[in-house]
Amino acid sequence: MVFVFCFTVKHSILATRCSVRGKVLSNIFQYRTGSSRVTNNVTDNLTDWETLSKKKKISKAMKAYLERAKEHDEFMKKQHFEFNVGKRHLANMMGEDPETFTQKDIDRAIEYLFPSGIYDPAARPLMRSPEEVYPARKAAEFDEAGRPHHFLFYTGKASFFKVLYDAAENIQELQKFEDKVIRKKASPDPNNSLKLEGSVWFTKEQLEKTLVETIEDIEYTNFKNVMERLVSLPYSYRCKDFIEQFRKPLTTQRFALEIPKPNYDEDGRAFITTYECLRKKARGDVTIKSPGTGNISINGKDITYFEDIQSREQVIFPLIFTGMQDRVDVVCNIEGGGPSGQAGAIRWGIAWSLRSFVEKDMLEKMQVAGLLTRDHRRRERKKPGQPGARKKPTWKKR
Amino acid sequence: MLTRNWRILSRQYSQAVTFRTNESSPQQHNEKQTGLFYTLNQDTCKSLFSNGGFPKSFLKQTKTFTETAIMIRQPALDLINCIKSTNFDAPVIRYVLYGEKGSGKSLTMAHMIHYAHEDGYLILHVPWVSEWLRRVPRHKEMSNSQTHEGFVDLPLDAAAWLIHFKTQNQALLKAGELKVSEEYVWSKREKTEVGAPLSELVEHGITRVKYACDVIYALVREIKTLSNKKQCKTFVAVDGFNSFFYPLTRLNTPTKRKVKPEEVTLTTTFLELTKNDWTNGVILLSADQLAVPDDHQESYFPRYLLRKKGFEHLDPFVPIEVGRYTEKEFLSCASYYRDRLWLRGPPETEIELKFTSASNPYKFMEQCAPL
Numbered sequence: 001m002v003f004v005f006c007f008t009v010k011h012s013i014l015a016t017r018c019s020v021r022g023k024v025l026s027n028i029f030q031y032r033t034g035s036s037r038v039t040n041n042v043t044d045n046l047t048d049w050e051t052l053s054k055k056k057k058i059s060k061a062m063k064a065y066l067e068r069a070k071e072h073d074e075f076m077k078k079q080h081f082e083f084n085v086g087k088r089h090l091a092n093m094m095g096e097d098p099e100t101f102t103q104k105d106i107d108r109a110i111e112y113l114f115p116s117g118i119y120d121p122a123a124r125p126l127m128r129s130p131e132e133v134y135p136a137r138k139a140a141e142f143d144e145a146g147r148p149h150h151f152l153f154y155t156g157k158a159s160f161f162k163v164l165y166d167a168a169e170n171i172q173e174l175q176k177f178e179d180k181v182i183r184k185k186a187s188p189d190p191n192n193s194l195k196l197e198g199s200v201w202f203t204k205e206q207l208e209k210t211l212v213e214t215i216e217d218i219e220y221t222n223f224k225n226v227m228e229r230l231v232s233l234p235y236s237y238r239c240k241d242f243i244e245q246f247r248k249p250l251t252t253q254r255f256a257l258e259i260p261k262p263n264y265d266e267d268g269r270a271f272i273t274t275y276e277c278l279r280k281k282a283r284g285d286v287t288i289k290s291p292g293t294g295n296i297s298i299n300g301k302d303i304t305y306f307e308d309i310q311s312r313e314q315v316i317f318p319l320i321f322t323g324m325q326d327r328v329d330v331v332c333n334i335e336g337g338g339p340s341g342q343a344g345a346i347r348w349g350i351a352w353s354l355r356s357f358v359e360k361d362m363l364e365k366m367q368v369a370g371l372l373t374r375d376h377r378r379r380e381r382k383k384p385g386q387p388g389a390r391k392k393p394t395w396k397k398r
Numbered sequence: 399m400l401t402r403n404w405r406i407l408s409r410q411y412s413q414a415v416t417f418r419t420n421e422s423s424p425q426q427h428n429e430k431q432t433g434l435f436y437t438l439n440q441d442t443c444k445s446l447f448s449n450g451g452f453p454k455s456f457l458k459q460t461k462t463f464t465e466t467a468i469m470i471r472q473p474a475l476d477l478i479n480c481i482k483s484t485n486f487d488a489p490v491i492r493y494v495l496y497g498e499k500g501s502g503k504s505l506t507m508a509h510m511i512h513y514a515h516e517d518g519y520l521i522l523h524v525p526w527v528s529e530w531l532r533r534v535p536r537h538k539e540m541s542n543s544q545t546h547e548g549f550v551d552l553p554l555d556a557a558a559w560l561i562h563f564k565t566q567n568q569a570l571l572k573a574g575e576l577k578v579s580e581e582y583v584w585s586k587r588e589k590t591e592v593g594a595p596l597s598e599l600v601e602h603g604i605t606r607v608k609y610a611c612d613v614i615y616a617l618v619r620e621i622k623t624l625s626n627k628k629q630c631k632t633f634v635a636v637d638g639f640n641s642f643f644y645p646l647t648r649l650n651t652p653t654k655r656k657v658k659p660e661e662v663t664l665t666t667t668f669l670e671l672t673k674n675d676w677t678n679g680v681i682l683l684s685a686d687q688l689a690v691p692d693d694h695q696e697s698y699f700p701r702y703l704l705r706k707k708g709f710e711h712l713d714p715f716v717p718i719e720v721g722r723y724t725e726k727e728f729l730s731c732a733s734y735y736r737d738r739l740w741l742r743g744p745p746e747t748e749i750e751l752k753f754t755s756a757s758n759p760y761k762f763m764e765q766c767a768p769l
């Protein structure tokens with residue numbers, strides 16, 4: 001590819017050297033063709049003005065669109081009206097001021113009035129403004145004469161194919177640039193490379209939402225392939241803006257800002273108490289004191305409070321993971337539940353309190369190890385007609 | 399040639415490592431050697447502990463390690479110091495070992511028995527009282543006592559204990575300096591005369607199992623008088639002593655009546671022995687949670703385990719706590735296990751094991767087994 005390119009360049013240089021005369025000629029020719037183009041444009045404009053002057057004559061497509069748009073607008077208006085009325089009712093029911101009733105208050109009120117135990121949050125009752133509930137619609141893609149604005153209108157998915165088109169164009173441009181650099185005998189600057197660790201490509205749904213078009217699976221894979229190819233080029237940082245339009249950043253360390261500062265007791269030791277350490281039915285609080293010697297006290301006993309090894313392992317895991325087992329003291333009060341629930345609650349409490357005493361990279365490691373994640377699982381209820389939550393009666397032929 | 403080289407090599411090795419001591423005589427053990435392991439001679443081990451004395455799990459471990467190594471720990475050293483400075487003209491002092499399950503009471507006792515053996519004591523060692531009172535195999539031999547009205551004999555257990563006594567005190571009994579001071583008439587034809595050696599009495603108990611319990615009773619009385627007369631010094635060791643004071647045993651008479659521990663002749667004998675009405679001896683007892691049923695194991699302190707009766711029986715006594723491993727002992731034990739390939743893996747394993755076992759010796763050994 002590069003080789004071919006070089007060849008053509010040489011060829012063109014030769015050509016310019018050879019004939020100055022020819023160049024002049026061609027210029028003249030260009031003038032001619034240019035003038036003819038102008039006349040063409042004039043005629044185009046003329047026809048355009050014609051259609052505009054005949055304003056009454058609206059194309060069928062535009063007509064249909066206008067009808068649909070009007071219908072939609074009316075529908076949305078109605079929905080808005082209903083939403084506002086509903087909001088006022090809700091505010092009155094909750095005994096609050098309807099003027100200052102926000103979306104947050106609505107959610108709270110709905111949760112209070114229609115308590116739902118449905119597992120999937122998306123299936124629970126909700127009340128949102130109509131813009132959020134009904135999908136956005138595209139504005140008219142053609143003018144009143146029925147001529148499309150977009151040059152890819154007739155592909156049916158104009159914005160999607162525009163993305164692919166732009167990507168391809170970018171690829172070509174980058175390749176050209178690469179050739180240029182090679183010709184200059186320079187190498188790509190390693191500091192300038194594109195960093196994509198912190199983000200991922202849009203999922204199909206996200207892409208559909210941004211483009212307001214439905215996409216087939218195969219089209220989404222094509223999109224991904226093209227974008228990957230673009231990213232794999234050495235100078236891809238040059239079209240960083242374009243690439244980042246279609247990438248979503250991974251969730252960042254949300255808790256990094258919320259880490260509490262330790263308090264100091266009368267001995268001058270830093271301590272952090274985490275309340276509400278929950279797991280299964282166990283509830284308790286954990287206090288971590290630093291500096292310490294690795295003493296663990298659970299309800300006034302040492303680690304022998306737990307008989308089995310598994311529970312003990314659970315309790316010491318965050319300490320050993322962070323290497324703090326000799327540097328802090330742990331005091332826990334825990335009640336309710338069984339050994340494994342209590343051990344799990346203490347584990348979470350210790351890990352959560354240790355955030356104030358470890359470095360940031362260790363914090364990330366803890367996050368990855370799942371130490372800072374709360375385990376929300378609860379006991380599943382027994383179902384009638386079967387011996388347990390999931391267990392079915394023994395199958396018997398008859 | 400090979401074996402000699404091997405021996406030299408192993409000697410060099412044992413001098414190089416930090417968790418062993420070459421001092422195999424407990425008399426020479428001192429504070430410097432805490433946490434170090436010493437190896438028991440095979441022959442002594444056989445004569446002292448062939449009929450019990452080591453916990454089962456430890457016995458298994460010695461088989462695996464092909465040696466009997468005991469850690470020198472602070473309670474044993476304290477005991478040795480106490481015994482060394484005892485006035486033997488005064489009534490006997492009773493020491494009570496106590497501590498959590500698996501903290502090494504029985505092994506401390508074994509260490510002390512080795513010490514007593516080295517020091518020339520006459521040893522009366524009961525490996526595990528519950529073996530008599532709480533363990534009921536399919537054919538447990540029981541009979542009503544001939545001499546004591548309303549009492550129960552355990553002839554086979556008594557005979558087994560006599561054999562244990564005989565093997566432990568072979569040297570002293572063979573010397574034949576210990577003589578019987580009274581005449582004992584067992585039946586019309588059998589009697590033990592005054593001046594007969596003590597071994598004859600023991601032999602009689604072993605051969606005529608019917609009289610074993612009475613023989614033990616007589617033996618205890620004889621040993622008490624012998625000690626009082628300074629003809630021998632006596633070391634009494636009873637493991638699981640609190641079992642004598644638990645209200646019930648698991649034994650049933652042929653008429654399906656539950657037997658209380660005080661109705662067993664062996665109990666009376668050993669309670670007689672542990673009174674402090676004699677001199678020139680040492681009494682080492684242990685109060686163990688494992689010697690009583692599960693529902694009465696709330697605390698490991700002697701007052702709880704011995705109950706009021708036992709506590710008053712023993713009062714005054716010297717309590718000696720056998721605790722968990724200290725940091726030093728734990729590391730030494732871990733390196734010993736590593737040496738024996740009982741523990742492998744990265745060195746961080748110890749940190750974790752220390753927490754999960756809570757430095758409890760038995761738990762530590764158990765948790766190392768699959769590693």
